Amino acid sequence: MHRVAIIGGGFGGLFAARMLRRAAVEVTLVDRTNYHLFQPLLYQVATGILSEGQIAPPIRNVLRRQKNVTVEMAEVAGFDLANRRLSAKRSDGSGLQIPYDSLIVAAGAGQSYFGHDEYSVWAPGMKTIDDALELRGRILGAFEMAELEQDPDLQREWLTFVVVGGGPTGVEIAGQIAELSRRVLPRDFRRIEPGTARVLLFDGGSEILAGFGDRLAGKGARELERLGVEIRTGSLVADIDRTGVEVKGPGGDVERVAARTKVWAAGVQASPLARMLAEATGAECDRAGRVAVEPDCSLPGHPEVFAVGDMMSMGGLPGVAEVAMQQGIHASRTIKRRLDGKEPQPFRYRDLGSMAMVSRFRAVVSFKGLRLSGILGWLMWLLVHLAFLTGTWNRVTTIFGWTVSFIGRGRSQRTITLQQAMGRTAIEQIGGREELRRKVSEGERDRSS
Numbered sequence: 519m520h521r522v523a524i525i526g527g528g529f530g531g532l533f534a535a536r537m538l539r540r541a542a543v544e545v546t547l548v549d550r551t552n553y554h555l556f557q558p559l560l561y562q563v564a565t566g567i568l569s570e571g572q573i574a575p576p577i578r579n580v581l582r583r584q585k586n587v588t589v590e591m592a593e594v595a596g597f598d599l600a601n602r603r604l605s606a607k608r609s610d611g612s613g614l615q616i617p618y619d620s621l622i623v624a625a626g627a628g629q630s631y632f633g634h635d636e637y638s639v640w641a642p643g644m645k646t647i648d649d650a651l652e653l654r655g656r657i658l659g660a661f662e663m664a665e666l667e668q669d670p671d672l673q674r675e676w677l678t679f680v681v682v683g684g685g686p687t688g689v690e691i692a693g694q695i696a697e698l699s700r701r702v703l704p705r706d707f708r709r710i711e712p713g714t715a716r717v718l719l720f721d722g723g724s725e726i727l728a729g730f731g732d733r734l735a736g737k738g739a740r741e742l743e744r745l746g747v748e749i750r751t752g753s754l755v756a757d758i759d760r761t762g763v764e765v766k767g768p769g770g771d772v773e774r775v776a777a778r779t780k781v782w783a784a785g786v787q788a789s790p791l792a793r794m795l796a797e798a799t800g801a802e803c804d805r806a807g808r809v810a811v812e813p814d815c816s817l818p819g820h821p822e823v824f825a826v827g828d829m830m831s832m833g834g835l836p837g838v839a840e841v842a843m844q845q846g847i848h849a850s851r852t853i854k855r856r857l858d859g860k861e862p863q864p865f866r867y868r869d870l871g872s873m874a875m876v877s878r879f880r881a882v883v884s885f886k887g888l889r890l891s892g893i894l895g896w897l898m899w900l901l902v903h904l905a906f907l908t909g910t911w912n913r914v915t916t917i918f919g920w921t922v923s924f925i926g927r928g929r930s931q932r933t934i935t936l937q938q939a940m941g942r943t944a945i946e947q948i949g950g951r952e953e954l955r956r957k958v959s960e961g962e963r964d965r966s967s
């Protein structure tokens with residue numbers, strides 16, 4: 519049986535696996551997490567609208583009916599392209615070698631702090647469930663801390679929220695922090711007025727939502743301002759620490775903003791596996807670490823190896839879910855075509871546009887020639903997100919969560935724990951995630967011996 523290994527159970531990997539459901543192949547899907555994450559709704563987990571389970575079902579469960587797939591939870595550490603084998607590490611520290619005949623790498627991208635990884639301790643990004651839960655702990659925790667604070671300056675510091683990056687993710691989280699403070703929290707607190715919280719959105723460019731064109735970008739900005747978000751364009755973050763950020767404005771002057779809660783929604787860096795593939799095949803890597811692929815998404819000199827989604831570069835395609843899904847499907851179709859003795863075909867992207875929800879009942883949507891905003895845009899946003907969410911039960915409960923949050927004034931997921939809010943800082947203190955993993959594996963080995 520032809521063996522297909524897939525790295526990553528995100529949009530690219532999952533759609534690639536599904537496309538092989540009727541093929542006479544044996545599929546091994548490896549992911550370092552046990553879930554398939556719907557990243558576009560992470561900001562709703564961070565702001566208490568949805569639970570993490572609603573946007574991240576277990577990969578095993580999603581693929582349970584597909585008998586030709588085995589799911590392995592392990593982190594891929596390297597490839598041996600010559601011998602067609604990849605090596606991975608399970609969370610108990612044990613190694614795993616996976617031989618393959620075809621390989622699809624869909625390992626996605628992480629956050630980029632543009633050379634300042636130290637910012638990540640004070641300004642979590644928005645890439646993982648850990649990020650979203652930590653941000654939820656910090657955002658809701660900030661209101662709790664403000665309620666305890668006697669000193670008005672420190673209280674203001676807790677009630678100031680900074681979002682870095684004016685793309686769709688930055689706009690969505692800024693909008694939701696503003697709605698949380700103005701609509702949801704005011705009746706719950708006695709000593710503070712949550713509605714007076716400041717939400718600042720910094721972006722280095724000349725406008726937010728730059729990819730949507732002037733008209734939609736302008737509408738999005740006006741809607742955010744109506745919610746009370748302060749938009750600062752032409753502003754570059756020069757430093758971030760525990761109690762605030764330093765920002766260089768358009769005139770070159772540096773301003774300090776005292777803010778305890780910071781969110782980083784600014785840059786992406788492809789998975790390190792992209793660079794490994796580039797080194798092994800002689801392919802180019804761009805500044806974001808994405809490996810350049812051939813027209814059929816394969817790697818130069820290795821027609822059996824494909825890189826898809828956020829970790830690859832091809833003709834300026836954006837890092838969006840549609841590209842990953844369509845490329846995952848294309849890679850699997852190519853494998854099937856080859857098995858049927860047919861020639862591979864080049865990948866053609868069908869652009870289905872982009873969208874961002876600015877606030878409840880307001881979204882901007884750019885779809886082919888169509889430009890929608892306001893309630894029409896929001897309805898389209900709602901339908902598209904529901905359609906792509908995985909699992910019927912998740913869709914039903916998500917509709918319930920949205921009804922509570924957008925029609926009512928509630929947020930059903932407001933539980934926070936100290937462990938969530940402090941997770942990153944605690945891990946940093948023991949020497950980072952790698953060190954934590956090493957300690958866990960050593961602990962496991964000690965116990966078993």
Ligand SMILES: Cc1cc2nc3c(=O)[nH]c(=O)nc-3n(C[C@H](O)[C@H](O)[C@H](O)COP(=O)(O)OP(=O)(O)OC[C@H]3O[C@@H](n4cnc5c(N)ncnc54)[C@H](O)[C@@H]3O)c2cc1C
Nearest residue numbers: 526528529530549550557558594626827828837838839842
């Ligand atoms: C906050 C946010 C909002 C977004 N909003 C939108 C939106 O509105 N519309 C849109 O189209 N796109 C949006 N995107 C982008 C979209 O989510 C990505 O383009 C898409 O997820 C890319 O799919 P992928 O398969 O390439 O990677 P991913 O979906 O990131 O999947 C990568 C998978 O690989 C696994 N992995 C990584 N490294 C390893 C390893 N070494 N070993 C094993 N497994 C590994 C990861 O655990 C993960 O499951 C958003 C992204 C973010 C972060």
